[in-house]
Amino acid sequence: MTTNPFDADRPPERTRRGKGQRRSDQNGGGRRRDESLMVPDVSFDSYYGRHIVKPAPWGKEIAAYLFLGGVAAGSALLAAGGRALGYPALRRVGRVAAIGAATLGGGALAKDLGKPSRALNMMRTVKLTSPMSVGSWILTAFSGFSSLALASEVTQAVTERSHGGATRSGGSALARVVRILEVVDGPATAGAALFAPPLAAYTAVLLADTATPTWHESYRELPFVFVSSANLAAAGLALVAVPTAQNGPARKLAAVSALTETLAFERMQEKLGPVLSEPLRTGKSGRLLRASKALTIAGAVGSVALGRSRVGAAVSGIALMAGSVCLRFGVFEAGMVSAIDPKYTVEPQRQRLAARRAAGVVDDSITTAR
Amino acid sequence: MGFWRNQLSGPTNPAADAAWDRHEARKGFFTDTSICIGCKACEVACKEWNGVPEDGLDLLNQSYDNTGALGASTWRHVAFVEQTSDRIEQARESGRRLVALGMPTVRGADQLTPAETPPAAAAPGPTDPAIPDMRWLMASDVCKHCTHAACLDVCPTGALFRTEFGTVVVQDDVCNGCGYCVAACPFGVIERRRGDEGHESTGQSHGISIKGAPSGGSHQNPPSYAASNGEVKNVGIAQKCTLCYDRLGAGQTPACAQACPTTSIKFGDLDELRATARARVAELHDLGFSEARLYGVDDNDGVGGTGSTFLLLDEPEIYGLPPDPRVTTADLPDMFRKAGYAGLAMLGLAAASFVGRRR
Numbered sequence: 001m002t003t004n005p006f007d008a009d010r011p012p013e014r015t016r017r018g019k020g021q022r023r024s025d026q027n028g029g030g031r032r033r034d035e036s037l038m039v040p041d042v043s044f045d046s047y048y049g050r051h052i053v054k055p056a057p058w059g060k061e062i063a064a065y066l067f068l069g070g071v072a073a074g075s076a077l078l079a080a081g082g083r084a085l086g087y088p089a090l091r092r093v094g095r096v097a098a099i100g101a102a103t104l105g106g107g108a109l110a111k112d113l114g115k116p117s118r119a120l121n122m123m124r125t126v127k128l129t130s131p132m133s134v135g136s137w138i139l140t141a142f143s144g145f146s147s148l149a150l151a152s153e154v155t156q157a158v159t160e161r162s163h164g165g166a167t168r169s170g171g172s173a174l175a176r177v178v179r180i181l182e183v184v185d186g187p188a189t190a191g192a193a194l195f196a197p198p199l200a201a202y203t204a205v206l207l208a209d210t211a212t213p214t215w216h217e218s219y220r221e222l223p224f225v226f227v228s229s230a231n232l233a234a235a236g237l238a239l240v241a242v243p244t245a246q247n248g249p250a251r252k253l254a255a256v257s258a259l260t261e262t263l264a265f266e267r268m269q270e271k272l273g274p275v276l277s278e279p280l281r282t283g284k285s286g287r288l289l290r291a292s293k294a295l296t297i298a299g300a301v302g303s304v305a306l307g308r309s310r311v312g313a314a315v316s317g318i319a320l321m322a323g324s325v326c327l328r329f330g331v332f333e334a335g336m337v338s339a340i341d342p343k344y345t346v347e348p349q350r351q352r353l354a355a356r357r358a359a360g361v362v363d364d365s366i367t368t369a370r
Numbered sequence: 371m372g373f374w375r376n377q378l379s380g381p382t383n384p385a386a387d388a389a390w391d392r393h394e395a396r397k398g399f400f401t402d403t404s405i406c407i408g409c410k411a412c413e414v415a416c417k418e419w420n421g422v423p424e425d426g427l428d429l430l431n432q433s434y435d436n437t438g439a440l441g442a443s444t445w446r447h448v449a450f451v452e453q454t455s456d457r458i459e460q461a462r463e464s465g466r467r468l469v470a471l472g473m474p475t476v477r478g479a480d481q482l483t484p485a486e487t488p489p490a491a492a493a494p495g496p497t498d499p500a501i502p503d504m505r506w507l508m509a510s511d512v513c514k515h516c517t518h519a520a521c522l523d524v525c526p527t528g529a530l531f532r533t534e535f536g537t538v539v540v541q542d543d544v545c546n547g548c549g550y551c552v553a554a555c556p557f558g559v560i561e562r563r564r565g566d567e568g569h570e571s572t573g574q575s576h577g578i579s580i581k582g583a584p585s586g587g588s589h590q591n592p593p594s595y596a597a598s599n600g601e602v603k604n605v606g607i608a609q610k611c612t613l614c615y616d617r618l619g620a621g622q623t624p625a626c627a628q629a630c631p632t633t634s635i636k637f638g639d640l641d642e643l644r645a646t647a648r649a650r651v652a653e654l655h656d657l658g659f660s661e662a663r664l665y666g667v668d669d670n671d672g673v674g675g676t677g678s679t680f681l682l683l684d685e686p687e688i689y690g691l692p693p694d695p696r697v698t699t700a701d702l703p704d705m706f707r708k709a710g711y712a713g714l715a716m717l718g719l720a721a722a723s724f725v726g727r728r729r
Contacts, residue, residue: 047690056553107514114547197713223712253723
């Protein structure tokens, strides 16, 4: 085989690994033959059907975070309401869920980084043009307030159970901590509730502030979809974990949020138009979003109708949470589809360019004749 | 308010906006694809100078392209498109329409409809060169170094920064690989580098996936020699063209422009390059090549003009360039406003659910 004296200096042949199959490598540097590389038929113009914008290099962790962040935000609001209006079980569950989901979500975010060891670099600057930077600070503030609220909850439970107030009046270090936590309980709850809506809403901006066509063009309605989904997930969790005597607010929240989400989602699809909403209706993302709709409506109806029975409440709650999971993964997946297929980049851009030209605006095209 | 206007869109001087007090002329590329011969010297020179790892030597079985698209380890990408005469006719026709658009004094833009413009075959101008049976388009693509760079704006760590030359560069030691810039770039340029130790161990990288192909992309490069030897640096970190920031600082020409044997890649002050580009496209039009057009020279476009400009011979999407890119952060104030309303709605919904009789 070797005919050239310089062949001896070549680096070793690379092993070629295909997807699940090993191709024989007998013809040395011969050209690859692979049916999947055939140029597909595309109705619009593109460079061999390749995508123009790149899909976000994000794994399922990010979709999971969208859900967990929603659970955390909604739960903090339920906890605040529960504290103010006397639903102790709702308050307790809400506080645990808020910090628990926020912690899990933060972990998911760090895991998805290319360099997880540099996760704290998120904190080296505050950058208003980066929804991810803004979101990191929102999550940090929310987690701070939520952990204080949980600490207060825990010490309350401990002191009530063990000494019946004896620890509180003592002069020990523990007693001082208990007294401080009693004072910060209110501000911590209010702080968590204040940062909850930004936590639920910023993830929509996070997705929309990209070149991913379906995400970006849905920026007007996506925040409303996401906050409703956050409420639904938190209401679902509360329905599962809170005794029926105290789940009234969760049931109402499920009903109104399901309505809001459905309306906002319909409007979003409508505004996206037939091309850009296609990923929301078809394929895996379409299936997820249809499942989400069914689960959400069933869960909301169930929580209103059967929420006074323990089993009915729990089943409805699970349906609501599952609906929220499906929504987040569905929207996430739809964005990926819209980035990977160049059709979703080229067609809408061509259309808006043509529309502007038809309206007489000819000076803002990136392509010019001179 | 003067400073804040045009921070997110519109014509501006990006280096001044980034608060540089050193005044350097904005630098850029003009890539004249009409004289590109597809030798890939730019790709090689870039890799050599910047230590960019190998990312695929095999041809893609579609053309003479072996890198597919710009990516973490492809900072210059030479595109190859083979076209037959009918496609060339279309390109010439769309170029004529573009010329007509650009001269509203000669022909009102409002009167212009596709039907009105003469079909290419019916009315070739007296000087129009004959349409060949086929042609090869070759174009060396590169980071656009946008006036309004979405990658830079969305970077949460500040790893991406604007240089005194108006270019956009990643700081390898700051980037934590969040990948936000990858999704934000309207041109699909920047990418997270994958490798053995990094996050991206699966075949999603490389900017390649073909519609209808099995998931994970169709072009699965085998692990490169360098990767298997642990020689790949900056794994898991966003990477893209730096316009050879190190060379610029020493008054040198970027490696790709230096290596280009046909001067298809020109480097210099952006103002001068744009003048060169305009002169060149006018020259080609005079010769009858109405398909020639410029890409990125207009400061009023969706990204505020680009630092890397191109002379193309067909529609941009043929080369894998977006036909009407728009920096995503231009809409950011409106996005935050909508999110604010949504947040208030969320508070309202929660408050409403506590209203009314208990249980």
